[in-house]
Amino acid sequence: MAEAGSVPTGSSPTDTGDTAPRGDVAIPPQPEPQELAELAAGCAEEVGKRIRTMREEGVRVAATKSSITDVVTAADREAERLLVEALTRARPEDGVLGEEGAGVIGTSGITWVLDPIDGTVNYLYDIPAYAVSVAATVADPDAFADGRRAIAGAVYNPRTGELFHAWHEGGAYLNGTPIRVVDGAERPSLAHALVGTGFGYTAERRKEQASVVAELLPQVRDIRRIGAASYDLCLLAAGRLDAYYERGLQPWDYAAGAHIAHEAGARLLGRDADTPPGEPLLVAAAPGLAEELRATIVI
C-alpha cells in the first residue's frame, strides 16, 4: 500500500532510529496523535458496550479458523463491521486491517489495525478478560515485524470498564489516569517477576510453547495466562504484570497494547537484537527486565 508522506516521527519502541520526512514528498496534513487516540478510545468503548450486550443475549460460534479451538463468533464479525464503519466515516482516507478480514487500502499514511474481540475464547466462556483493540499505525519497517508502528491506540475491556489509551509521546492512561510500568528501584528481578504469556491454537505450537513455559516457570515469581494479548500488555502498562511474552501473535493482537505499554515505559523486544518484536516473538517489560526475560526464553 502506498504510504503518502510521513507522519509524526519519533523513537520507535525498539529505538532503531527515526524516519525523517523527505523534502521531495508531498506530506498531507496529519492529525495530532492525541486526536487519533481519542477517536480510537471512543470507538473501542462504544463497540465494547455493544459486544457486552450481545454476550448477555447469548453467543454462539460462527466459524473456526486455524484449528477447531480458534473460534470466531457473530459478535467478532459485528464488532469489526461497526469499528470499520465508525473509523471510515470519521477518516475516509485511512486504511484498515482487521482480524476478521477487513482490508481497506488508504492514502493518508494511517492504517487502523483492529482486533474486534481480543480474547474470543474468554468472550465465549464469559470470562471477564476480553477487549476491543484499536490502533492507528504508520509504516515503519524497523519497529515491529509487520512493518507498522502505532502512533495511537486504545484497548477497552467491556466487562471491567477499563479503557486504556495512549498516543505518540503523550503517555498512557487507564480511564484518564496516567499509568507506568514498574521500573527503577521498584523493578523486580526476573525471579520476582509476574510474567504474562499465551498460547497458540495448534497442537504443535502449543507443545513447543509448553516446553518454553516449563523452563521459565521455576525462574520467575509466577506465570499468568489471561487470554488476550492486548489486555496482557495493558496490565503490564498499569504495573499489574511485570512482564509479558508470547510467540506467534498477529499484528491486531499487539498493535494497540504494545503501543500503550511502550508509552507507559515498557521496552518491546523481538527474539534477538536484529529482529523486531511481533512474529516470531514479542517480549515486553521495563528496560533491563525485558532483556533478562528474552535471554531466558528459548524458542
Ligand code: LIP
Ligand atoms: C488471543 C490472543 C492471546 C493468545 C490467544 C488468542 P484472539 O487472540 O490475544 O494472546 O494467547 O491464544 O490468540 O484469538 O482471542 O483474538
